[in-house]
């Protein structure tokens with residue numbers, strides 16, 4: 001199985017258009033050692049020919065241009081993108097769907113019923129796309145009341161089993177159920193190479209480590225998880241927002257109840273943070289926070305990173 005990180009930043013990207021925080025100003029001026037990053041998405045393949053995009057980032061066109069494996073082939077109007085699977089209905093994960101509108105057939109789209117609901121109501125991308133390529137929705141379904149969900153295999157991407165897991169995080173601010181979470185607003189994904197049994201657990205928005213999440217993380221050979229914020233009150237301290245990380249559905253990294261402490265308990269070989277917010281000091285290669293991650297054996301995803309399992 002092959003994974004390419006298309007975008008490793010949280011919503012806003014890095015640098016963010018209107019932000020002058022240390023990181024954003026520093027990467028623009030070249031005064032810190034940091035690399036720009038686009039908004040959150042990964043691509044998954046078994047054979048390197050057909051790919052599933054996990055999330056469709058607003059930066060998708062730049063991401064596809066930068067990734068030769070996703071260039072059009074073999075016909076004159078064609079694409080190796082077999083399908084898109086969504087983790088939630090957040091702007092940084094879905095608005096790239098509009099950029100795929102020139103597709104020659106209906107776009108296979110895998111997401112939960114609550115996410116499909118948002119995309120047909122408060123952020124009506126599906127009705128809009130029906131005037132272009134159209135979308136062929138495949139429901140990601142609960143087993144009973146959840147949080148366990150039925151695995152799916154995606155035509156064209158044979159040999160990979162995707163097992164979603166309902167997560168505690170947040171629906172987008174515009175969702176009718178932002179303040180009344182429903183099961184399926186957010187998922188994590190266990191991505192398994194059926195032939196080798198190797199697995200990756202992917203969860204760019206992870207608010208809490210519930211038992212099913214802990215089990216999935218323990219089982220995985222590689223975890224690719226929420227690296228949005230270093231501290232719980234990062235956005236408040238910087239004066240950028242009144243929301244804590246938890247208010248936004250993200251588990252911060254630092255401290256006894258943070259992600260580093262969780263990752264420390266895992267036997268997992270590869271531990272990688274993804275969906276990094278532009279305010280997070282780990283984006284500076286020479287920061288103390290980045291050194292702390294290295295001491296704990298934790299990597300920071302970057303655009304173009306490849307994971308082969």
Ligand code: MLT
Nearest residue numbers: 010011090091092205248
């Ligand atoms: C989030 O995950 O909270 C988002 O990145 C926020 C956003 O896209 O504005």
Ligand code: MN
Nearest residue numbers: 010011090092
């Ligand atoms: Mn996000």
Ligand code: ZN
Nearest residue numbers: 019021024278
């Ligand atoms: Zn910034």
